[in-house]
Amino acid sequence: MRLDDSRESDNVEDRRGSGPMIGGRGTIGIGTIVLALVAMYFGVDPRIILQLAGGGAPTQQQQAPAHAPPADDSRARFVAKVLGETEDTWTQLFKQFGNTPYVDPKLVLYTGATPTACGTGQSAMGPFYCPGDSKVYLDMSFFDEMKRRFQAPGEFAQAYVIAHEVGHHVQHLLGISDRVDQLRRQNPSQGNALSVRLELQADCFAGLWAKHADSARHILEQGDVEQALNAASAIGDDRLQKRSQGYVVPDTFTHGTSAQRVRWFKRGLDTGDIKQCDTFGASQL
Ligand SMILES: [Zn+2]
Known part of the structure; x- marks a missing residue:
């Protein structure tokens, strides 16, 4: 990825090393296991996590003071540049x-x-977006996990993850997530199917972002698209479920299969047309 000409966003809030720690290293309880399973679905809807965690009420905890990441932190600067790219592209x-x-x-x-x-965000959840405060939450150790555990290395694979979460923010701004919540309440049995469509749309939006950011500033280099496609495929639900259980249960899919994630990311990337990202109107995902 080439980000030399990219602006760093001012909207990165660095809470590393200052937040409350929950569940120290070395303690493994049922909750941790549940969250570890959830962890495999990055970008999970936090409301789903809260149900699993048995919580629900927004936390009123004292927030750690927000500050920008230090200038010599290259990983944080990378995140700030990708975020800046999403800001410029989506504003346009x-x-x-x-x-x-x-x-x-x-x-x-x-x-x-x-x-x-x-609710309390935990790194075991993987990166996620909270519509309640319009913030994307990221523990960068997830990138190490992508590389080691999912064999999905590379800067553009990481950028895809960030762009997917920003995609959820776009859905929030456009009122799509609210409509989906409504539909979910009216028709609880469709909850999973609706989640899949929401997730695949966020993938399509990530592809759309990449297309427009690249047209404007040539951020893509040889092999980048393959990195993102590899990541999209590595973190598809079917792949993850096979890894964790040895078999696949389609009813419990919330993100879509590997093939579906790849297809929708690519659709956004190839067309650059948001109308092509209508996963809700699509008869086939
Ligand atoms: Zn997501």
Whole structure:
């Protein structure tokens, strides 16, 4: 990935090393196991996590003071540049859509656990977006896990993960997530199927972002797209379920299969057209 010309976003909130730690190293309880399973689905809807964690009420904990990451931290600067790329791209695209202006989300870097408007965020959940405070939460150790455990290394694979979470923010701004919540309440048995469509759309939005950011500033290098496709495929639900259980149970899919994730990311990337990201109207995913 080539980010030399990219601006660093000011919207990175660095809470690393200052947040409350929940569950020290070496303690493994049922909760930890549940969260570890959830961890395999990055970008999970935090409301789903809260159900699993048995919580639900937004936390009122004292927030660690927010500050920007140190200038010599190359990994944090990389995240800030990718976030800046998403800001510039979506601001532009929202202008084309018409009425709604794009509002930048914040991205919180943390380690271990941190309070969010959606409950306590834990790194075992993987990166996620909380619509309650419009923030993306990221423990960068997830990138190490992608590389080691999912064999999905590379900067652009990481950028795809960030862009997917920003995709959820776009869905929030466009009112899509609210509509899906409504539908979910009316029709609980469709909950999983709706989640899959929401997730695949976030993948499509990630591809859309990459297409427009690359047209504007040539951020893609040889092999980058393959990295992202590899990541999308490595973290598909079927692949993850096979790894953890040895078999696949389609009813419990919430992110889509590897093939579906690849297909929708690619659709956004190839067309650059948001209308092509209508996973809700698509008869086939
Ligand atoms: Zn997601």
